[in-house]
Amino acid sequence: MKLWHVNTTARGGGVAEILDALCGYTQPVSPLAHCRFVTSQSAEVFAATKRIHHRLHGVDRGDLPDEREHAVFLAFAEENASRLLQRLTARDVVLLHDPQTLPLAPILAEAGVPVAWRCHIGTSAINAVADETWQYLSQFWPRGITLIFSHQSLVPAQAAGHRVEIVPPSIDPTAAKNRPMSTAEISDVLASAGLIGPRSAPEQHRHELISEGRLDSDPVILQVSRWDPLKDMEGVLRAFADSALHRSAQLVLCGPSPQSVADDPEAKSVLEGVIGRWRSLPTAIRRRAHLMCTALDDSEGNARIVNALQRWATVVTQRSVQEGFGLTVTEAMLKARPVVATRVGGIPSQITHNETGLLLNGSAGDGQFSKAVACLLTDKVRASTLGRAAAAHATQHFTTTREASDHWRIFAPSVHGNEERID
Known part of the structure; x- marks a missing residue:
């Protein structure tokens, strides 16, 4: 059968x-x-x-x-x-x-x-x-x-x-992208990708980091998505740069290399748009925003980077304009990360506002988005409570x-x- x-x-x-x-x-x-x-x-x-x-x-x-x-x-x-x-x-x-x-x-x-x-x-x-x-x-x-x-x-x-x-x-909790990782393993993966540690050259691999700084010990805001206009990666970068978020946190936008996704002909132009906005930022802000392109032909390496980033992040966002379901939300929830996401598609079936994460209306502007993220960056107790509830919900319903x-x-x-x- x-x-x-x-x-x-x-x-x-x-x-x-x-x-x-x-x-x-x-x-x-x-x-x-x-x-x-x-x-x-x-x-x-x-x-x-x-x-x-x-x-x-x-x-x-x-x-x-x-x-x-x-x-x-x-x-x-x-x-x-x-x-x-x-x-x-x-x-x-x-x-x-x-x-x-x-x-x-x-x-x-x-x-x-x-x-x-x-x-x-x-x-x-x-x-x-x-x-x-x-x-x-x-x-x-x-x-x-x-x-x-x-x-x-x-x-x-x-x-x-x-x-x-x-x-x-x-999602599969036992897969390389979701399995538990030790603190040392997370650090090793991010260091090899050039995101943390000394400013020596990162290990040679097919993944591309577009960055002028390091994450260090600051809180990290993360969005993992395809380079698709409906994921609004550029909007996340804009909100980060135009608000006070860049003063207290750093941002990582992570998505697959456009060459790795054969059925998405728009990915290259979307990524180029994000890179263009990143390059236009003042140096001090640009050093606190990092773009990561993972190569899917290195499936193990891609999975380990995404897993490590999601576990390292302080707050995960999914600022989609539209979303069929949003598995990157599920992945972050499984890892007990507090998520700020838009109330579109299948995301509300995963996140109950103020219980398993924070939901914003699709019409929410940059100010509302930044305010919600800042709330979780400063209120660690609330962030931890939402993260634990998210992990329990994802484990029960989405495996x-x-x-x-x-x-x-x-x-x-x-x-x-x-x-x-x-x-």
Whole structure:
């Protein structure tokens, strides 16, 4: 009994990490084996689906695929469905992830394969842009498909009449990015990356540090995100520089190197924008803000740096404009870090304001953001209380064990009811 997860990249972003954990999962929560199929790469498809990504968040950064792009999309689906069908057996089920893979659904369904689609992105504030995009995507939902969303508020009206399941994403507490680290190990990792310690040259590795100073003993504000406009890394830097935060704390913005994320064509320009703002800062402020780009082809090194940074941080932020779920919030919570995040997407399902973190309305300006962060920097008792509650909540609700159980609950009937489908 196999559940085949289909996505477009082997590394980069939360979906890839979720699948790493599920496909390596060995505990006997269910007899369902998780397997992975990574599609071929297509710059043209990824450019079109990046626009779809923004539009599902209600942000108009380009049109829906035109006739030519739609044809490319369909050809991409045909090619990958053909390759996948050669690997399936009679008892297998396929779970497609995000818009890039969705056009495979009708092809697989026509071949008699039980198919589901999981959308990790979206917004509860549906506007005309998002609604039009859901209309476009719903043409690929065959009869009998199971639709899976991270939170009930992200289910669009077009899903009416289809089977809908809610499965919050998860993280693996035993993975290199989340496992416990000693104080000495944290220091060693950050020193090798050039973030702390003497001003000698950091160890040679593929990760890039853009910095003119060291973290030293100051409190640290951290955001870990893709270099994506919806994550608002530049806004975090702006708020830090324009407020009193830079006088009492330092800032680290950490994201994957754009070269490491094949399906995100905007990452390079977003990072360049952040670097440009960083370079424009006065020297005294610039020395207290640090940009870290991790290389995902060094998966162990990337995981260790992110883990060490999250455990070193005093306050973690997630100032997303829109967010499907926000696994970097989950990671920080698991590590008992107090989090300041925007009330968008699936983040409120993780953070209860003033109980497991602090939530800001999406319209909150730089002043409100800076005030919330400063509150946790100065009130250590409150920060510690929120962090402990966050760790308990994340451990109970957002681990791989729970997600593996969810998949068995959803897909067991498909497995048992499909013994004679294909050879």
